Amino acid sequence: MGIAEFFQHLTNGLTLGGIYALIALGYTMVYGILKFINFAHGDVLMVGSYAGLFIYNALRGDASLGPWVLIAFFLAMLASMVISALLGVTIERVAYKPLRKATRLAPLLSAIGVSFILSNSAAWAFGTNSKKFHYPFDNTPFVFKGVVITPHQILILSVSLVMMVILKIFVDRTRMGKAMRATSLDQQTAMLMGINVDRVISLTFSIGSALAAVGGILIALDFKVYATMGTMTGLKAFVAAVFGGIGNITGAMVGGILLGILETFGVAIFGIPSGLKDTIAFGVLIIILLVKPAGLLGKDEKEKV
Amino acid sequence: MKELLTVDTISVSYGNIRALKEVTMHVYEGDIVCLIGANGAGKSTLLKAIVGLEPLVEGTITFDGEEICTANRGRHMTTDLIASRGIALVPEGRRVFADMTVEENLDMGAFLVRDDALIAQRKEAMYDFFPILGARKRQKTRSLSGGEQQMMAIARALMSGPRMILLDEPGLGLAPLVVADIFEKIDVINKQDGVTVFLVEQNARMALRAAKEGYVMENGRIVLYDKAANLLEDEKVRKAYLGE
Numbered sequence: 001m002g003i004a005e006f007f008q009h010l011t012n013g014l015t016l017g018g019i020y021a022l023i024a025l026g027y028t029m030v031y032g033i034l035k036f037i038n039f040a041h042g043d044v045l046m047v048g049s050y051a052g053l054f055i056y057n058a059l060r061g062d063a064s065l066g067p068w069v070l071i072a073f074f075l076a077m078l079a080s081m082v083i084s085a086l087l088g089v090t091i092e093r094v095a096y097k098p099l100r101k102a103t104r105l106a107p108l109l110s111a112i113g114v115s116f117i118l119s120n121s122a123a124w125a126f127g128t129n130s131k132k133f134h135y136p137f138d139n140t141p142f143v144f145k146g147v148v149i150t151p152h153q154i155l156i157l158s159v160s161l162v163m164m165v166i167l168k169i170f171v172d173r174t175r176m177g178k179a180m181r182a183t184s185l186d187q188q189t190a191m192l193m194g195i196n197v198d199r200v201i202s203l204t205f206s207i208g209s210a211l212a213a214v215g216g217i218l219i220a221l222d223f224k225v226y227a228t229m230g231t232m233t234g235l236k237a238f239v240a241a242v243f244g245g246i247g248n249i250t251g252a253m254v255g256g257i258l259l260g261i262l263e264t265f266g267v268a269i270f271g272i273p274s275g276l277k278d279t280i281a282f283g284v285l286i287i288i289l290l291v292k293p294a295g296l297l298g299k300d301e302k303e304k305v
Numbered sequence: 306m307k308e309l310l311t312v313d314t315i316s317v318s319y320g321n322i323r324a325l326k327e328v329t330m331h332v333y334e335g336d337i338v339c340l341i342g343a344n345g346a347g348k349s350t351l352l353k354a355i356v357g358l359e360p361l362v363e364g365t366i367t368f369d370g371e372e373i374c375t376a377n378r379g380r381h382m383t384t385d386l387i388a389s390r391g392i393a394l395v396p397e398g399r400r401v402f403a404d405m406t407v408e409e410n411l412d413m414g415a416f417l418v419r420d421d422a423l424i425a426q427r428k429e430a431m432y433d434f435f436p437i438l439g440a441r442k443r444q445k446t447r448s449l450s451g452g453e454q455q456m457m458a459i460a461r462a463l464m465s466g467p468r469m470i471l472l473d474e475p476g477l478g479l480a481p482l483v484v485a486d487i488f489e490k491i492d493v494i495n496k497q498d499g500v501t502v503f504l505v506e507q508n509a510r511m512a513l514r515a516a517k518e519g520y521v522m523e524n525g526r527i528v529l530y531d532k533a534a535n536l537l538e539d540e541k542v543r544k545a546y547l548g549e
Contacts, residue, residue, distance in 0.1 A: 175416065182402050182413045189400040192356060194388035194417035194465065 001269070004146030009268045010261065015153045017260020018160030021253045022215040023237030024244065025167065026088075026208025028252035031241070032184035033204050036104060039111040040091055041212055042234020043118035044084050046227060048213025049220045050126060052080035053133050065138055073136035077217055081210035088209025089202045097198075115230075123227035130226035133217070156218050163211060164253050171249055180204060184247065232278065239285045245298025254296060259284060309334040309469055309501050310355070310392075315364030315374075317347075317354050317525075324350045326525045327364070332469070332518075337495050337502040339512040339533065341546055342522035348505040349397050351522070352471050355503075356394045357384040368392060369468070389417050391468035395475060399458040403447035407438050407457055410446055414464030424464070431460040434490070452483035456490070463494065469501040470494065476508050484508065488515050509546035513537045521546070 001009075023045060030038045056076035060069055095114050099106040141150040171177040183190040183200045191197055216225075219233060237256065244255020259281060266272045266280040288295060310332040317325040324347050332338050342348050353359040355366055357374055360381070366374035368390055373382045382390075393414075402410050411431060415424045432439030435456045441449060446457060455475055462470055472491065476484035488511055495502050506512035512533075513519050519536040521529035529536065536542045543549040 175412070178405070178409055178412055179416060181405060181409075185402045185404055186400055188358060188384075189396060189402070190413070191358075191384035192388055192394050192396065193413045193461075194385045195413070196383075196385045 002146075005268075007145075007147045009264050011147055011149055011153060013261035013264035014257060015156045015260070016263060017240075017257035018156050019215045019218055019233075019256075020237050020240040020259050021256025022160050022163060022211045022218075023233060024240040024252040024256040025164075025249065026212050027238050027241040028244070028246055028249060029180075029204050029208050032247040032249070033180070033187075033201060034096070034100075034107070035247075036096075036107045037111070037238065038096075038205075038208075039108065039234075040095075040114035040118060041208065042230030042237070043115045043122075044088050044091070044209045044230070045212040045216035045234060046122060046225075046230035047087055047118060048080045048084035048209070049133070049216035049225045049229065050122060050131075051083045052076045052213065052217040053131060053220065053225050055079045056133070056136070060136075065136070069136045077214060080213045080217060084209040084213035085206035088205035088212075092201060092205045097201075119227050119230070126227065128227065130224035130229075132224050133220040135221055152221055155221075159214060159218065163214060167207070167211070167249070168253075176200075176203060236278070236281045239281045242295055243284055243288050245295030248295065248297045251295055251297035258296075306333045306335065308332070309369055310503070311367040312351070312355070313365050313367065315354060315366060316362040317350055317359050318362050323362075324359075324525050325354065328522075328525070328527055330520060330527065330530075332501060332503055334468075334501055335495075335499055336518060337491070337504060337516045338518045338520070339504040339506060339516035340520045340522055341506060341509040341512055341542075343545075344507065346522045347525040348522055349473055350525075352394060352396075352473050352503075352505055355387075355471060356392060357382055357387045388465065391465075392471065393462035393465050393467035393469070394471040395455075395458045395462045395473060397473040397477065399451075399454045401446040401449075401454050401457055401461070403445065405446060406443050407446055407449070408442040410457055410461050411438075411442075411464050414461035417465055427464055427466070431463065434493075435460050452479050452487070455479060455483075455487060459487070459490065459494075463498075463500070467500060469503065471503045471505075473505050474507060475504070476506060476511060484511060491515060509542070510537075513542075 026041045027037060056073055059072035059075060063069055091114055095110045096107045099110055135152060137151050139150050139152050141148045171181060179190065179195045180200050180203065182193065183195060183197055187197055236259065240256040240259040241252045243259055244251030262284060263277055263280045267274050267277055272280060308331055312328055312330040314327045314329050315325060316323060316327055328351060340348050340351065350359055354361060354374065361374055361376045363376050365372055371390065373387050373390065375381055402413060411428050415427060418424050432442065437453050438457055438460055446454065449457060475487050491502060492515060494500050504512055504516060513536055516533040519531060519533040520527050521542060
């Protein structure tokens with residue numbers, strides 16, 4: 001493999017990984033605080049993508065490519081983040097909060113139920129045909145030192161980088177961000193500090209869901225919008241979260257990016273047929289669970305009694 | 306003197322087991338009050354009930370004239386709201402945020418304080434009061450020794466500027482010298498800052514020496530209440546709790 005080819009795969013891997021990371025953050029943040037996997041996360045991504053698509057089309061009208069279309073795209077993305085955040089918070093209030101004191105299996109089952117309700121409602125409301133999300137710019141690839149890069153890839157890389165940096169600063173530096181970490185470390189003690197845990201949980205769901213909406217829209221530009229689009233993407237982002245260490249925010253970022261790179265190089269180097277590309281993620285899941293169940297950045301803690 | 310905390314005939318149950326039975330207590334502003342009793346007598350349960358972490362079966366708890374806990378769930382304040390009234394609990398086993406630095410832990414203690422200058426000022430005061438915390442402010446709390454973690458937990462509780470601090474077994478598992486140091490600090494917090502202290506301890510001698518008033522708990526019931534000095538002389542207390 002030549003240098004140019006290597007960087008080609010790396011670029012493709014980073015792009016894919018950036019999206020996985022954005023979505024994985026929602027799984028890991030919710031797990032960090034509530035210790036359960038929000039299996040409806042992928043479907044929030046789907047709803048966010050539909051919302052983004054409809055708003056984008058409405059704002060764009062039949063304008064041809066230009067600055068306004070790009071602005072419309074980002075406005076649609078912002079609006080979709082808000083809608084998804086509200087959806088995420090509502091799901092938590094309705095389907096998870098009443099089960100907070102129930103067995104750990106209960107909210108998990110409830111999440112699977114919400115997932116079906118969302119994807120089936122979307123299929124019923126918007127039809128089962130996938131809808132094209134047009135690029136808000138001319139996506140003609142250009143060649144940089146032998147590496148082919150599309151403007152879409154640059155969009156993905158920059159948007160996911162910006163989102164992750166903002167999130168990291170928020171969690172590390174701000175009052176509410178620290179309260180979020182404290183709540184995930186010890187919920188009762190966080191309450192003793194005067195932290196309103198319900199508010200922290202709502203905040204967690206809104207951030208995770210907003211990031212999922214961004215991930216969904218970025219994917220939709222290549223793969224269209226459809227009712228079950230969140231299923232496989234969600235599962236793989238979940239694998240990325242476990243890979244990096246579920247509950248660990250940096251872990252989700254690292255896990256997502258590494259998973260994207262592994263998938264791309266797996267196809268390129270090991271000649272895994274691209275139809276079997278999805279098996280790489282689940283292979284990674286099995287290996288990590290066997291070798292280091294806490295994930296790359298997770299701490300091997302014994303279950304506390 | 307003004308009555309700050311009133312525990313009025315409260316009971317708490319764990320399933321079919323009554324952990325607290327019609328407990329009544331009065332804590333006056335500016336005092337150090339201690340509660341002694343054997344392991345499992347219900348001491349920690351009482352503290353948790355005061356901060357709203359254990360639901361009451363009957364009775365009420367009033368803080369500064371305001372009802373904070375009641376058996377009526379609808380009127381029961383949440384723990385974060387009770388904290389905002391000026392009650393800070395230093396929980397049993399310290400419960401530091403181990404993955405956060407000392408400074409971040411203190412920031413969490415000041416979560417309800419919205420004035421950055423005041424937070425900075427209080428942090429400096431804590432680093433003066435507990436120099437070891439100042440030296441380790443950028444370290445993860447998990448790297449601290451047990452005694453240092455206990456001091457951090459106390460400093461964290463003080464960051465909110467509480468009117469009353471509840472301490473659950475601050476001496477548990479620590480070397481005698483460290484325990485003596487912590488009790489000295491508690492005395493300063495009370496005398497200099499005027500913070501009312503409610504202390505739960507298995508080390509009865511230590512606690513009774515520090516306190517003005519003392520309560521003795523057995524099987525979820527208050528069986529004795531007196532001036533701490535009198536309890537130290539009490540035949541029954543000496544036998545049961547002072548190992549004489």
